[in-house]
């Protein structure tokens with residue numbers, strides 16, 4: 001706790017107001033914690049770095065695509081592979097792929113375009129028999145979240161047939177990997193009052209796995225984006241493998257750093273009226289900056305409804321990580337306008353923010369490319385998760401970069 005100081009001390013040393021420190025914390029730019037006197041305390045070096053991003057010339061650009069040249073002998077079966085965010089990050093961490101599956105032709109073509117030697121299978125997961133992959137090291141899948149009809153009873157494996165989680169669990173059952181990683185949106189925590197996640201965890205536990213899960217904030221893992229993902233790790237009970245999660249970094253990466261020298265590319269355009277309206281919004285701002293007549297025109301009935309709607313007419317800020325990218329950069333509720341130019345982010349800018357390298361091409365129409373990128377797990381986050389998987393298999397954590405998962409899920413798994 002030696003380098004942690006109170007909000008008042010921090011504000012004084014840095015030369016900003018206490019409100020500014022609190023605002024930075026609320027925005028997820030710095031991380032506060034409670035000391036033993038229950039005061040909120042901050043890491044001075046971390047706050048200084050954010051201050052420099054706003055007010056100074058940061059000496060280094062923290063944006064980089066993480067990659068190790070050292071390959072391991074471990075193999076992954078990748079389900080719901082999409083445009084390859086998870087797959088590329090895993091590969092960059094040293095893992096190898098035995099097979100990748102998706103049923104979306106554009107996504108599979110994207111992976112084939114970039115990694116022609118990878119074994120991609122373009123098929124509906126429901127039609128794949130996984131038994132031939134028995135004993136592989138890792139199964140990974142960002143299964144799409146679907147409601148189970150719970151009706152107050154404990155659902156068994158067969159009761160969830162037809163959902164993509166069933167297919168993920170069927171693969172785990174058929175393959176019996178040493179470890180699996182499931183990945184989903186944060187919303188799964190509260191989905192159906194928590195019952196959906198309960199069912200998922202209970203069924204995976206019954207398949208013979210010890211399980212830990214955690215919500216991971218991408219902005220603390222070398223990703224210039226405030227994207228949260230729920231990550232579930234399971235290790236085969238009899239192997240007694242430890243479980244590690246990536247340790248949060250004490251720095252963030254901003255949109256300015258991510259978009260420096262971004263190559264020109266295709267992208268959506270605004271209508272001329274929308275461009276006129278968006279021209280009133282400053283970096284980091286949203287609809288509240290419009291004159292009232294334009295607020296009414298742009299927002300329509302939403303103007304009269306409650307709630308902040310801070311995603312409407314939103315222009316990204318240069319000095320923060322981006323807001324979560326969705327499948328389209330110009331949706332009314334989740335606008336992602338370029339910080340300076342009055343236009344949606346281009347495809348390549350989208351890819352930068354998801355930490356795809358500039359040479360990772362995408363196939364399909366412009367909207368398909370945005371969708372593939374918006375659906376992905378950020379490549380750098382997948383890199384850190386891949387490193388944890390390797391350390392779990394080797395029972396050797398790098399404690400500077402990883403934390404041992406010690407909190408048992410609150411839910412009773414039996």
Ligand SMILES: C[S@@+](CC[C@H](N)C(=O)[O-])C[C@H]1O[C@@H](n2cnc3c(N)ncnc32)[C@H](O)[C@@H]1O
Nearest residue numbers: 080081082083084085086103104124125376377
């Ligand atoms: C959230 S995306 C996965 C993103 C990927 N993990 C990445 O990092 O790029 C979910 C993927 O599941 C695929 N999918 C959905 N239903 C499927 C099915 N029945 N069979 C195969 N793939 C499916 C979709 O095409 C989509 O690409």
